[in-house]
Amino acid sequence: MLTITHQSPGPDLFQCCRKGDLERAKYYACLCGHFDLVLYLLESGARCDASTFDGERCIYGALTDEIRKTLRKYSVITSRVKRREEYQEFLRRLLDDGTESDVTFHVHNATTIRAHKGILGARSPYFGQQFLGRWRHRGTISLRNSLVDGEAFRLIVEWLYTAQVKIEAKLVEDVKRLCKQCKLDRLENDLEAAVLKAENFVHSKRGLNINHVQVESSESEAVLQSDLRALANAGLPDKLKPPEASLRDHQEARPPILEPYFDIVFTAQGLEFHGHKPAYLFQALFSARSDYFRALIHDHFHEASYDSVHDQLSIPIHNIPAEVFAAIMSHIYSNEQELTTKNVYEVLEAADLYLLPSLKRQCGNFLSQFLDLDNVVSLLQTARLFGLPRLEHQCTEFIAMNIEGMVQNEDFRALVLHDASLIQERQETDSIDIVDEIRYFLKTDLNSIAAIEDASKKLDLINDMLQEIGFDV
Template sequence: MDISDLFTSCRKGDVGRVRYLLEQRDVDVNVWDKWDSTPLYYACLCGHEELVLYLLANGARCEANTFHGERCFYGAASDTIRRALLDYKQVTPSSRRRDYYDEFLQRLLDQGIHSDVLFVVHGKPFRAHRCILGARSSYFANMLDTKWKGKSIVVLRHPLINAVAFGALLQYLYTGGLDVGVEHISDCERLAKQCQLLDLLNDLEAKCKEVSEFVASKPGTHVKVLSMRPPAEDPRLREDLALLADCALPPELRGDLGELPFPFPDGFNSCPDVCFQVEGCSFLCHKAFFCGRSDYFRALLDDHFRENEGLEASGGLPAITLHGLSPHVFTHVLYYIYTNHTEVPPEVAYDVLSMADMYLLPGLKRLCGRSLAQLLDEDSVVGLWRVAKLFRLARLEDQCTEYMAKVIEKLVEQEDFSEAVREEAAAVRGRQEQDSIPLVDDIRFHITSVVQTYSNIKEMERRLHALEDLLVSIGLDC
């Protein structure tokens, strides 16, 4: 619903609504719809200059000589927008609150953090991770367990293997997408066929057809780089990497979780390099994922792990004990780190949230916030709002205040709500002299934002009066 709202708001040019969806509802600024269009494309096409500038400043991608970049430029409704696109400088999402999963995987490939195999293709080195290659490709899994078994360096000199195409193939295995010059597409198709990556072959064929049709219908456009990104709902990458989490589970926990949603092939070696012990259960994991996704684990494993060098788990892996959580809670952490997703039942959401906050995993915190939002009712809304404030969950906080606006006439009779308003007022006045109370402002915003008919106006006035009467009764003027 939020994604659909984002596209609609971009077509309308509603900057305020777009800002709200990106900053409060955590919608991805580069999400694609079923027509392969982005929010930036619709803003350009509809001529909303202010919105285009806002999107570019907040991480919207628009690289020159790519299909999406050329499409935005060609469809731009004004010269001002075209100049803004030409001046485009990519803003990395590091300044945003999200921890982008695809960028983590790309960084893992680019930097080779904790890599355990080096491919040398006609003299060009590529550092990689056996666990990812094996999980994503049965061809690589077989080669790493047979011909390349035990080798830390694999040299490829075959004349039909192009280094650029091999790099693009690795990018696809790591991220589900790729960027490659159009002159190397045939090399990529040859490698994909050799490595039995039928999905990649099909994706390349479909994208080439799309680009060819676009260039033929838009004279003057030049696409030099083919860029592919998996749709947001595409489960293939997540399902493949979930295999690594499946393999990391202790045998005694696999039965407790019921039938696993992903296949668990016999004999698959995930090549773990670290063991986490939680209440006697051993999780066989990979430093690359834990260090790459969490500053907490990076400090624990890279900076202070030598303190635990004497500990070894079964199989000779270095081991480290984690305290203050159950194996069941850590299982949710595990699947999130590997797949960027986990189903968190509301009854355990607070426990997982506490660990996500400790382990510096903001994305997992947001998943917990979505789970807790299922508990929203008149009795729980104030408590959930406090949790949202404590853990800095902007979306859950906004959902709470939106719900408060709907039931404000009943809420004003509850002492815990009155106390929450008093605390907010005290916190503000402790900082500076002003009468505005954030909680009250947010509730007012949601009360007034749904007014469309005369009956809505009457309902809005009734709710606002209930809120004003409460403020007067507790001696607040704002």
């Protein structure tokens, strides 16, 4: 990560003021106080560290409370970044552990790589064609070409799994050669862009050498998810398959999906979801992402049946609508799913049942977009029920910021009484969880007399409500 420091425009601005150059002073002034601009800078990598002199001065001089609050709370590691990293780390573990792998590559220099035909075939037309051609039905493949470097081959396999890879400088040319052989144009382009960026930086700094190149791009990450989503769609019942145009949202031709080799079937509401146990890594993905599915597939619950005629394992799915199971399947493969106000609660319940915490968090993030005075209490209770601390935090903050409209809300008063009842042999001096959390939000970030007075009025509203429902303050 590079940190670039630019000279402050302060002296220039002071000179403008002394000379009466109002146009230039207005130019600098127009950049102040725009929340969208602040958010754009933060999302683009700008830092505002309150522990530094400049950061503290920036927060102190913020034009509005909204900007000041954003500067304090903004984290470079956003929920979207966390979700992306979790997904790629899951795929990296899948490769490193060789979980349920169905193909092993032996490179001439004693490198062994265990992988899954499903991922390689879905991600690369070259690998897909090889698995349908000369590598058909082969579980072990030996690469004896002396021009194929084992470590370079492992790196391109890692990129196919995660859409990002760290390459030693001495291996760059070997990786490029394999990119041409395996027709991985996107990886080759990303690699060339990364090398050019590194070289330009080195040219600006004397005494530096390139040891490694980090290859990654948001476009390649989107293609990774799209490729695996297409693989998931191949196993959906015809009734639930999306239109062909929506299977891919980029312009490249879809890699050839391997020949249907369905040996595991989930049945929900009479519809069959075909899975690809070894050849398409269905078991590997489901087992690796969910302990529940691992136990279900290995028949710890004794619910699976085996059809010897079709060589298939059949597992019934109970009490889950087929459309919801389709969303579960999409999430497991691609970390994305279609959430709507109609299905989000059912998907959330299924994610809780199937032990998919990442999907639960995504449901919580989706619900947080619809907070209002009428539903905030029910959403807070939902957050508590399903263990969604971020959603609970957002609901509590919303109540605190809108306490004037909440103190007469019957659902909110019932929530206060419920929290109070959870304390056994409650004394008058005992606190109430929801009230304590609201008071915390009201008492933080008070950096002006007006803010202190506003918080005091809101705290008085809470105290008055508590007295009305029978609690001493």
